[in-house]
Amino acid sequence: MFDQLPDLLALLNDILEAVIVIFGSAVVLYNLGRSLRDPVMRAFCGLIIFVVVAYLAELLVSRTIVSASVEGFLRFQWIGIALVPAAQFHLSSTLLSTTGALPNRRRFLVPLGYVVGLVFLGLALFTDFLVTNPVSNPLASLAHLEAGPIFPVFAAYFWLMTASSIYNVWRARQRCITRTTRQRMTSTLLTYLAAPLGVFPYLLVISNAGTGQAVIPLWLWPIIILGNLVVGLMFGVLTAHLAYFGTASPDRVVRVRLFKFMARVPLAGSIVLLVYVLVSRNSPILGLPAETALGFSLVATVMLVEWAIHAYKRPLERLFQLNNDPDVRTIQRLSERLLTTRDLQQFLESILAATCEALRTPTSFVAAITPEGPQLEAVVGPLDEPGEIFQDADWRQLAQTAEPSNGNSGDALEAVGEFFVWRNYWIRPLRSRQHELVLGILGIRARSDEPDLSEEEDEIFGRLLNQAAQALEDRILQQEVFAIVEGLLPQIIAIQQRRSEATFGGLPVLAQKSPASSPVVSDPDFNMMVRDALTHYWGGPKLTTSPLMRLRIVQDAMAQHENNPTKALRAILNNAIELQKPEGERNMTTAEWILYNILELKFVQGQRVRDVARRLAMSESDLYRKQRVAIENVARAIGTMELASQDGASDEQ
Template sequence: MGITWQDSLLLILKTTSQILTAGIAITAFSLLLYALTFNLRDQVARSFAVIMLCVVIIFTSEAISSISTQIAVLDFWGRVEWVGIVLLPPSYLQFSDTVLSTTGKVSRWRRRWAVRLTFLASLVFLAALPFPSIFGYLVTDRPPAPHFTISFLTDLFTIFYLVVMALAWFTFMRALRRTVTPTSRRRMIYLLFGAAAPALGGFPYLLYGSEIAAQHPLLFWSVSVLTSLLVGTLIIVMAYAVAFFGVSWPDRVVRARLFKWIMRGPVTASFTLTFATLVRRAGEMYGNATYTAAVPIVMVGTVLLFEHLITVFGPLAERFLFYGRDSESMELLHLLQDRMLSRDDLRQFLETVLAAVCDQLQAPGAYLASLNGDQMELVVTIGKTRFEGKQVSNALSALMAQKEDFPQLFQWGDDLLVPITNGEEEGKFQLLGLLGVSQMAKLPADEEQSAALTLLTERAKLALRDWHLQEQVFKSLESLSPQVEYIQRLRAAGSYDQSNVLEESSNLNGDLTQWVRDALTHYWGGPKLTDSPLANLRVVKDAIENHEGSTANGVRAILRAAIERNRPEGERRFTGEWILYNILDMKFVEGKKVREIASRLSMSEADLYRKQRIAIEAVARTIQDMEQETYHESLDH
C-alpha cells in the first residue's frame, strides 16, 4: 500500500515542526547571549535572560526528544524540558516586577516576597521531578508525540502556572499604565505582546490534550507549526523591546545591532539547520545513509551564502530600516569612517612622495615635518637624513621661530627645505610643514626637476591639509561627545520613569571631569584628593565607609577602580588599544614624567596631552556609570 497524501502532509508538518522547534531554541540562545553581552547591567535584561534560558531548555529538550526513539533518552530529555517549564512562572513574575520597577514603582516587600515564594515553590516541583510516581510517567506508545501522564502534582503545577502568569500579566498592565511618552508606551506594548510567546509556547498542552491530538494528528501538527512560528516571532519582538532597557545608545544603534545579531545568528543558523535536515531526510527517502557527504557541504555553503548576503545587503537594509530622515548625515559619518586618513595611511603616502622626491632629485634621503601647535613634529623620513628615527627636531622648531616669511625654497645647511603652506585670505599663508631633501647643496636648476618637486610638494600639502582638517573634526567630536552622551543618558533614563531625568541630572554634575582631573593630579595625596567634591557621590561614600572613613583612600579606590574598568582584556601591551589605560596608569598611578611617557608610547608630548584629556574623560564617564549602578542597587534594596 502506497503512502497517502495525508501521510505525506503529516510527515511534512512534523518535520517542519521539528525544524521550527530547533530554530526557537537557537533564537532564544542567541538572544540570551545578546542580553548578557550588551545589557547585563540592567535588571530587566537580566530577568529577560533568565526567561530565555528557560526557553532554551524547553525547546532544546523538545527538539532532541523529537528525533529519538529510545525510551531512556525520551524520559531524560522530557524531564529536562520540565525543568525549564517549572522555572518559567517565577522567572516571568520576576521579569514583570523589574519592568514595573523601571517605571518608577519600586519593588516593595510584597512583590519581592511573591517572587521569592514562587521560586521556592518551583524548587519543590523540581525536587519531585525525578520521581515518576509523583510527577507522572512517560507515555511513548500513543500518538502524536511522547508525553507525561497526569498526576496530582502536575495538576497542582498547572494551577500554579496559571496563577503566577496571571499575576505577571497584571504587573505588566500596571507598568503599561505608568508609561507616559508615546515611544515608551509603544515599546511596552511590544513587550506585552512578545512576552506572550514563552508563556504560550512553554506549557505542555499534551498533558491534557493528548486524546484530542491523537484523534486529529493533522490538526495537532498544523497548530504546532503555527504556534512555533508565532512563538519565534514574538520572542524577537520581546527581545527588541528589552534591547532598549539600560542602554544610552541611540535607537538606530540598538536596532542595527540587534538586526545584525539576529541575521548573523538565529537566521543563518536556522536556515543552515533547515537545509541540512532536508538533505538528510531526502537521503533517507531514497535509501541512502542518514548522514551523507552532502550534509556538511550544504551546511558550509548555507553559512557562507548567508554571510555573503548579509555583508552585501545588510548596510542597505540598515539604511532603509533605521536611518529615516537622518540618512544623509549617517552616510557622511560612514563615509568619514571608511575613508578616514589614519596615521599609517598618512605615513605610507608621504613615504611614497619622499621616495619620488629622492628619485627625481637623486638625493640620498628626504624627510617631512608637520606643524603641531608651535612645534615641528617629524612625521616621516626616508633614506639617509640628519635625524635619528622619528625624533622631533628642536632645530626645525627653532628655525620656524626665526622666520616670519618662508621663501618657496631655501637652504638649511646641506639640506634643501620646501615650506608646505596652505593659502588663506588676504594673501597670507599658513605653514603646514616642511619638506626637506638631504645633501642638496644647491637648488635644482633643471626645470623638469623643479616641476616635479613642485608637484610632489602639492601632493604632500594635500595630505597634510586633509590631515589637519580631519584632526579639527575629531577635536570637535571629542568636545561634543560628552554632551551628546549626557543627552542620550537623560533620554534613556526618562523613557519609562520621568523622575529619573531629575535624578540623573542631579548625579551627573557638569564639573565631574574637572573633579576627576584634580583628584588624579593629587592621586597619592593632597588637598585636591582629600577635599575632592567626588566624596559627595554615593559610590565614593560607600568606598569611604569601606576604608574606615578615610576620604583620601575612598576617593583613590574609586579612581583606581574606574581606571581598571578602562583596561583592555589580556596582558598589558603598548599598542593603540592600551594607550588610554597606559597614560592613566603611568601618569597618575606610577607618577612618571610626561617626556618619559611620550617616549615609551612613541608619541609627541602634544599628542600625549590630547590623549590624556580623553583618558580623564573616560574615567569620569566610568565613575558616572558606577554612580548610576550604586543608585539602582539602592533602589533594589
C-alpha cells in the same frame, strides 16, 4: 506517501523547535552582560532560559532512541514548565517598576512565585502527584507524561500567574506617556502570551480526555507547527522591544547591534541546521557519501551566509530602517574617508618618493612643526638621526619671511631663494592654504651647494609641496574636530544615560535634585589634581599628598585597602580609568580606544611618551592633546563618583 506524512510533519516541527532553541540561546548570550546589571534584562533572560529548557527537552525526547531515557527528558522539561509562570511574573513586575510604579506587594509575590514553582518542579521530578508514567504515540512517535492528581492545581496556578503578568504589563502600558514607549509596551503586551502558549503541557489534557494512549490526529500537526511558529515570531517581537531596556545607547545603535548579532549568530546557525537536515536525508540521491556531502554543504552554507551578510549589509539596513538617519549616514561616510596617521604617512611617502625621483635626490622627508620642535612624519631614503638634523636651528624663522632672522634660540637658517639651507638639506616650509601658518617642512638631501632646480623641476616640486601641505592641514583640522568631539563625549554619554533612564521613569528621574558639589570637586584646579595624582600613580608625593585624599570616595575605600589612603586613591583612579574603557575587543589605534589606551599605557604601565606615541601610531603632540582630554574625562568620572557617594550618604540620613 500518506503514511510518511506524520513523520515529515514531526520532522518539520522538530526543526522549528530547534530554531526556537537556537534563537532563544542567542538572545540569552546577547543580553548576558546587561542581565548582570539591569533587572528587566535579568528577568527576561531567566524567562528565555526556562522556555529554551522546555523546548530543548521536547526536542531531545523526539530524537531519543533509548526508551528508558524518555521519561527522564520529559521530567527534565518541567524545569522550564514549572518556572516559566514565576519568571513571566518577575519580568512583568520589573517592567511595571521601570515606569515608576512602586513594588509594594510585588516585591513579595515575585519570590513567592519562584518558591511555588520550585515546589511544583520537585513534585514533577521526584513524585507522581503532578505527572506520572509516559505515554508514547505509536502513530507519530510523540511521547508525553500523563497528568497526575494535582495537575489541575498547577494549571490553575500557571494561568493565574499568566493573567497577573499580563495585567502588570497592561498597567505599565497605561503609565507610558511618550508615543515610542507606549508603542513598545503595546507590542510587549500583545506578545506576552508567547511563553505560556509555548510551554504549557497541552498533551496532558488531551491524554486525560482520551482513553489510555493518546493518538495525535493528523489534523493536529499543522496546529502544533503553526503554534510553534507563532510563538517564535512573538518571541522575536518581544526581544526586539525589550532590547532597549538597560542600555544608554541610542535606539538606532541598539537596533543595528541586535540586527547584526541575530543575522550572524542564530540566523546563520538555523540555516546551517536546515541544510544539515536536508542533506543528511538526501545525500544518497546526490551520489555522495553522507560525510562528504555534509562537509561540503555546511562549509559552503557558512561561507555564503557570511558573504550575503557582508555584501548586502547596507541594503538590509535600509530595508529594516537601521541607521537611516541623515546624520548617521554622514558620520558613516566620514568614517570611511578619515585621514588616519597611517593614511597620512602612506600619502606623504608617495609624495616624497615622487620628489626623490623628480629632483634626483636620494633622501627626502616631511616633518610637522610642533611647539616642541619639528616632528618627523615620513621619510624616504637614508636619513641622519632626526634629532641631530633638527637641533640647534631657529625653526621659528620659517614662520617669518624668507629673510634670515637673528633668532636667539638657535642658529639662523640660510635662506636661498624660496629654500632654507641647513646642513646637507634643502628645506621648504609647508604653509596652510591661506599662507598664514607654517604647518611643517619638506626637506631633500642637497645635490649641490645651493638649490639649482630647473624650471620644470621647480614646477613639479611646487605641486608636490602643495599636496603635502594640504595633507598636513587636513590632518590638523581633523584632529581639532576629534578633540572637540572627545571633549563633548562625556556630556553626550551623560545625556544618553539620562535619556535612557527617563524613557520610562519620566518626571521622577528628570526632576530629581542634583547633589551638592564636593569642595574638592568644585575646585578650579581639580583637573590638575587628578593629572598630578596620575603622574605618580605608583607612588610619589603628588599621589601621597594629593588633595584628592579628602574625597569621600577615597575615605570610604580605605576600609577595603588596609586603611591605606594611597592604595585607596590609586583604586579610585583605576576605577575612573576603567570607566573610559569601551566595549568589545581592545584595539590600539581605533579612535574609541585611544583615550583609554593613553591612560593605561602612560600612567598605569608607566611607559614613556615616545613609546606610547609609537605604539598608538600618533605624533607626540597629538598624544599630549588627547592625554589632556583623557585626564579631563577621568576627573569628570571621579567627580561623578564623589557626587553619587554624597547623594547616597544624604539618602541614608
